[in-house]
Amino acid sequence: MMASRALRGRSSLLRSVPSSATRAAVPLEARRRFSCSTRKMSSFYSSWEPEGPSVKTEIPGPKAKAEIAELNEVFDTRSLNMLTDYYKSAGNYIADPDGNILLDVYAQIASIPVGYNNPSLIKAAQSPQMIQGLINRPALGNFPPHDWADVLKAGILKVAPKGLNQVFTAMAGSDANETAYKAAFMYRRQQERGGAHVEFTEEEISSAMLNQSPGASQNLSILSFKTGFHGRLFGSLSTTRSKPIHKLDIPAFDWPQATFPKLKYPLDQHVKENEAAEKAALDEVEHLIKNYHVPPCAVVVEPIQSEGGDNHASPAFFRGLREITKRNNVLLIVDEVQTGVGATGKFWAHEHWDLPTPPDMVTFSKKAQTAGYYFGNPELRPNKPYRQFNTWMGDPARALLFKGIIEEIEKFGLVERTAKLVEALERVIKSLQ
Secondary structure, three states, X not given: OHHHHHHHHHOOOOOOOOOHHHHHOOOHHHHHOOOOOHHHHOOOOOOOOOOOOEOOOOOOOHHHHHHHHHHHOOOOOOOOOOOOOOOOOEEOEEEOOOOOEEEOOOHHHHOOOOOEOOHHHHHHHOOHHHHHHHHOOOXXXXXXXXXXXXXXXXXHHHXXXXXXXXXXXXXXXXXXXXXXXXXXXXHHHHHHHOOOOOOOOHHHHHHHOOOOOOOOOOOOEEEEEOOOOOOOOHHHHHHOOOOHHHHOOOOOOOOOEEOOOOOOOOHHHOHHHHHHHHHHHHXXXXXXXXXXXXXXXXXXXXXXXXXXXXXXXXHHHHHHHHHHHHHOOOEEEEEOOOOOOOOOOOOOHHHHHOOOOOOOEEEEOHHHOOEEEEEOOHHHOOOOXXXXXXXXXXXXXXXXXXHHHHHHHHHHOHHHHHHHHHHHHHHHHHHHO
């Protein structure tokens, strides 16, 4: 189940059963366990997506090669995977300029939740509300739209994790984590200062402008896990530990990293070893919290380490992590940028853990098409305005798009559907194994 959750994290929720080519490689008995036919399940809307892939040229083809060469003159194309024709992409299928159509299980790095050119989202994009959000983009901190509370309550907050009833909206996943870290730092220093009502000292004010303590706190950190990924801004990059290429040449904070459990599979054959690995990881977390020379005020963790290698841990591990953070007055930030919005059979992956108390913050982006972090404790709001602030502070147009995505997910019961389909997928994978 854990391995299959990683597969689900990458693809669109509007997922059809395997293509005929894939099915041909699957034993007949396993194929029969898929209860619906490919044609019946191929699309949620009539004539929306093609019946299957179609490859007409090599990839990239001649048109794509010419356009890539032109693009490379003004834009770095070295990470390019496929030049895309988004006008012709539909549902789970992605098209290129040469007319090639592929089944897309990558989904724009896990960020397309309900397929390309989804009819419901096209309709939402044509609404007067969306047009206003696009052409009159507000500086949300200063000039929020009069209906911004309604937009948040009908969309982002409608699917808020249990116990978290507020949101700080942001621009992208890295930004969501970065601002969550800032909230954690301000919260801790506010505690140490004696509460939100206590004013800053003159020493704090003057030293902050010199990037020195006590104003610019040098003695606080965020604890992350080895092989984790949390973004590429300065704070979020310091907690990213997945690949050196992300970090080379960039100054980093002296922050601690703990070992993420390295489980052995099949799980039922390595119960004792895996329990020991998770206990050792939790012991290391607590040791670092108590002894690291730059004390952590928060721990950030992915429910499934995605970019770092599809690494998993048990619900018991995460419950242990929540208990340790609670006991040591350290915040728990759950990074759901990759795993959130239904991809694991729950709307938020951490719902699988059955935590006794909710995380302190949950960050989101990708499939939400907008970004930010949820929180519940009102003290995580800074004690003064402009401390957690930027020009845009999110994007109403993207918040409206997420509202449309939520409505589409609910309309077709896609989270529940994903949970059921993965059982069939898991059986097929096991039969292949």
